[in-house]
Amino acid sequence: MIVEGPDPFDIEKFNHNEAWCPFCAEEVYDDTTYCPYCKEYIEGKTLASHPEVVKFSKRGRMFLMAVILVGFAWSFFVFMAQFFDGLFHWFRGILIGS
Numbered sequence: 001m002i003v004e005g006p007d008p009f010d011i012e013k014f015n016h017n018e019a020w021c022p023f024c025a026e027e028v029y030d031d032t033t034y035c036p037y038c039k040e041y042i043e044g045k046t047l048a049s050h051p052e053v054v055k056f057s058k059r060g061r062m063f064l065m066a067v068i069l070v071g072f073a074w075s076f077f078v079f080m081a082q083f084f085d086g087l088f089h090w091f092r093g094i095l096i097g098s
């Protein structure tokens, strides 16, 4: 495949500043002041990616955080269990002398 220059589709995509209304999720111009669909004031508040994508990445990040947190909690629990188990055996060794 020979690439002779930017694809016309890519140019069109590049020149068109995609933005979405944060209120009604309709596609709008990123420099618009009021949303033509829901008439909300959205200057400087437009979303750079589709709201569904934003929602998904937010949810994905939260899920990742939850997984990391659970992983930390679990490894901490296992560590503490082993620590107290070892401490218990050590303590019993002192008391009983096994």
Ligand SMILES: [Zn+2]
Pocket (backbone or CB within 6 Å): 021, 022, 023, 024, 025, 026, 035, 036, 037, 038, 039, 040
């Ligand atoms: Zn809107």
